[in-house]
Amino acid sequence: MNGTQHSSRTDELIKQFGLDPTKKARTYSKGNRQKVALIAAFSQDADFYIFDEPTSGLDPLNERQFQMAVLNLKQQGKAVLLSSHILSEVERMCDRIAIIREGTIIETGSLAEMRHLTRTVINVTLKTPLDLTQLAGVHNAEAGQHPNEWQFSVEAKSLPAVMTALTDHHIMALQSTPPTLEDLFMHYYTTEKE
Structure with a gap:
């Protein structure tokens, strides 16, 4: 054509x-x-x-x-x-992402720049007990199948303090999963509607 x-x-x-x-x-x-x-x-x-x-x-x-x-x-x-x-x-x-909601751009940036808006998922096994439900910025904390094993999500701004607390209880195993674009997308669509 x-x-x-x-x-x-x-x-x-x-x-x-x-x-x-x-x-x-x-x-x-x-x-x-x-x-x-x-x-x-x-x-x-x-x-x-x-x-x-x-x-x-x-x-x-x-x-x-x-x-x-x-x-x-x-x-x-x-x-x-x-x-x-x-x-x-x-x-x-x-390289750069724009999230559009109802025809309006509500956020732009690289995925790395926007990840601070969501939470990182952590799986950890500690040597000594720690009640993660009491730490600021920690969400959905669940005890694992083994003693001192936890899975939780943590806000980016709280990550340094949470990592310090985990280190104080001797980390035996740690797996961190950064937030995905889907997590970021859902963050905007769920928080905007609330």
Whole structure:
């Protein structure tokens, strides 16, 4: 539609995405129609690409092909705007994130910059007893199956004090899981509605 001709890059993308171009377009499944749109977009040499829910209908292998193609564009210095509800995809591919609620941008930044707004999940086994339910900033503290074993979440601002308290009780094992984009997204959607 924009006058761009079929190129060797188009043939390469057809092969990468596993599209059968010999079939009639009206017989294509949703996933194959999505492949056609992505191949057309990636065939362009543009400075700025916009993708809206680009992996809807794609199988996991083609989702991976899409992610690799976007990362390739980023390496070439191209700008990519990605709108997606698949938060793991956004987390994996995006440098900066904007959270939109009811048509308004409510937060922007890198994932690292926004992680301070949510909680880190900690699994810990201590040598000596400690009641984690009494520590400020600790939430959802649950005793584990073994003595002095706990799982809890902790606010970013309280993490240094909590780690000091844990250290005072001799940490035997520790696993920390940083907040994900999904955690951040849910933080905004649940706290905004309260």
